[in-house]
Amino acid sequence: MKKIIVYSEKLKQALKIVNKVAATNSTVLVTGESGTGKELIVREIHKRSHRSKGPFVPINCGAIPKELIESELFGHEKGAFTHAIRSRQGRFELANGGTIFLDEVGELDIYLQVKLLRVLQEKEFERVGGTKTIKVDVRIVAATNKDLEEEVKKGNFREDLYYRLNVVNIYIPPLRERKEDILPLADYFLKKYCKLNNREELTLSNEVKEILLNYNWPGNVRELENLMERFSILCENNKVTVEDVPLKLLENTQNTQESKALTCDNEFIFPTLSTLNKLNLTLKEFLEEIENRLILEALKKSGGVKNEAAKLLGLKRTTLIEKLKKKKLLV
Ligand SMILES: Nc1ncnc2c1ncn2[C@@H]1O[C@H](COP(=O)(O)OP(=O)(O)OP(=O)(O)O)[C@@H](O)[C@H]1O
Ligand SMILES: [Mg+2]
Incomplete structure (x- = not known):
C-alpha cells in the first residue's frame, strides 16, 4: 500500500x-x-x-x-x-x-x-x-x-x-511550491529503493539537500522519486554527494528565471544599478551568481572533469576546487 x-x-x-x-x-x-x-x-x-x-x-x-x-x-x-x-x-x-x-x-x-x-x-x-x-x-x-x-x-x-x-x-x-515536502519525500523514496535494491541505507549530504530544495522540479514528485531510485543504484558511497547529482539539477534552480535578465542577445551589456534593483540582489550576491553560473556551465561542458572546467574558466584546478568547496558544491 x-x-x-x-x-x-x-x-x-x-x-x-x-x-x-x-x-x-x-x-x-x-x-x-x-x-x-x-x-x-x-x-x-x-x-x-x-x-x-x-x-x-x-x-x-x-x-x-x-x-x-x-x-x-x-x-x-x-x-x-x-x-x-x-x-x-x-x-x-x-x-x-x-x-x-x-x-x-x-x-x-x-x-x-x-x-x-x-x-x-x-x-x-x-x-x-x-x-x-x-x-x-x-x-x-x-x-x-x-x-x-x-x-x-x-x-x-x-x-x-x-x-x-x-x-x-x-x-x-507543484513540488516547488511546497518545499517542506521535498526532503521527507526524498528520504522516504531513498529508503524504499535502497531496500528494494538490497543495499545499506543512503543519506544525503547537506549540500545535496540544499540543491534538492532549490531545484524547480518540473516533473514534480515523480522526478524526485526517479532521482532517488537512481541514487540507490549508482551511488558508490553511503552518502550522496554533489558529484552524484545530475548537472541538470545544478543548473535548473529557481534562480534561473531571474537570472535570465542577465543575458542579452549576442552581446554583453554591463549591468547597472537598476539590474541589481530588478533582481533584488546585493553586489556580492550578484557577483556570486555570475561566478556560480559560469562555474556550473564549465562543469557541464567538461562533463564534470574539473581539470577541463578549470581550463575553460582560466583558473588553476586547485583554485576551482577551492571555490567549489567554499560554495559547498563539493564535499
Ligand atoms: N505525497 C506523496 N507521498 C508519497 N508518494 C507520492 C506523493 N505524491 C506523489 N507520490 C508518488 O509519486 C509518483 C507520481 O504520482 P502520481 O502518479 O499520483 O502523479 P500524477 O499527478 O497522477 O502524475 P501524471 O499527471 O503524470 O499522471 C507515484 O509513484 C506516487 O506514488
Ligand atoms: Mg496520473
Missing part, C-alpha cells in the same frame, strides 16, 4: 478536502501538474469511501485511441462493429458499486463528452450498438493536468461537463 508523505500546509489542505469528500458520492476533479500525486489522491478518496470494498476502475482517456474509448467506457453489444464478436461490459459497468477514475479527462473527445455528461446527470447509458439502458451506481473521480477552464474558453471542453465534474476540486500544488 502506498503511503502519502505530507508535511506542507498546502498538501495538508488538499488532504483535508479528501477526508471531507471521501464519504460522499460527489464527483471530484483532481488537478495539478504532471507527477504531483493526482492518482495517489484519487486512490485515497476511494480507499476512504464506503465504496472501498467495491472496484476501483481507472481509465486513461488520453492513452486509448479515439475509436476504442467509447466501447471501453460504455461496453458494446455483439456485432456493434467489425471486431465485436461478443458483447462486452465497459468500465462504467465494471465499476458498479465502486469508483471510476477518469484520468486525463481533458483529452476526451467532444462527442464522448456529451455521453459522459449524461452518465453524470442520469447515471445511465447504453452500450455501443445497444438499445437497453443500463443504470450504474458509480462514483466518478476525474483528473487532469490541463487547465480545463482554458480548454472551455478555447472550445475544446464542454462548459456544462466542466461544471458537472468540478463539483469538488482538489488542486495539488
Whole structure:
C-alpha cells in the first residue's frame, strides 16, 4: 500500500478536502501538474469511501485511441462493429458499486463528452450498438493536468461537463511550491529503493539537500522519486554527494528565471544599478551568481572533469576546487 508523505500546509489542505469528500458520492476533479500525486489522491478518496470494498476502475482517456474509448467506457453489444464478436461490459459497468477514475479527462473527445455528461446527470447509458439502458451506481473521480477552464474558453471542453465534474476540486500544488515536502519525500523514496535494491541505507549530504530544495522540479514528485531510485543504484558511497547529482539539477534552480535578465542577445551589456534593483540582489550576491553560473556551465561542458572546467574558466584546478568547496558544491 502506498503511503502519502505530507508535511506542507498546502498538501495538508488538499488532504483535508479528501477526508471531507471521501464519504460522499460527489464527483471530484483532481488537478495539478504532471507527477504531483493526482492518482495517489484519487486512490485515497476511494480507499476512504464506503465504496472501498467495491472496484476501483481507472481509465486513461488520453492513452486509448479515439475509436476504442467509447466501447471501453460504455461496453458494446455483439456485432456493434467489425471486431465485436461478443458483447462486452465497459468500465462504467465494471465499476458498479465502486469508483471510476477518469484520468486525463481533458483529452476526451467532444462527442464522448456529451455521453459522459449524461452518465453524470442520469447515471445511465447504453452500450455501443445497444438499445437497453443500463443504470450504474458509480462514483466518478476525474483528473487532469490541463487547465480545463482554458480548454472551455478555447472550445475544446464542454462548459456544462466542466461544471458537472468540478463539483469538488482538489488542486495539488507543484513540488516547488511546497518545499517542506521535498526532503521527507526524498528520504522516504531513498529508503524504499535502497531496500528494494538490497543495499545499506543512503543519506544525503547537506549540500545535496540544499540543491534538492532549490531545484524547480518540473516533473514534480515523480522526478524526485526517479532521482532517488537512481541514487540507490549508482551511488558508490553511503552518502550522496554533489558529484552524484545530475548537472541538470545544478543548473535548473529557481534562480534561473531571474537570472535570465542577465543575458542579452549576442552581446554583453554591463549591468547597472537598476539590474541589481530588478533582481533584488546585493553586489556580492550578484557577483556570486555570475561566478556560480559560469562555474556550473564549465562543469557541464567538461562533463564534470574539473581539470577541463578549470581550463575553460582560466583558473588553476586547485583554485576551482577551492571555490567549489567554499560554495559547498563539493564535499
Ligand atoms: N505525497 C506523496 N507521498 C508519497 N508518494 C507520492 C506523493 N505524491 C506523489 N507520490 C508518488 O509519486 C509518483 C507520481 O504520482 P502520481 O502518479 O499520483 O502523479 P500524477 O499527478 O497522477 O502524475 P501524471 O499527471 O503524470 O499522471 C507515484 O509513484 C506516487 O506514488
Ligand atoms: Mg496520473
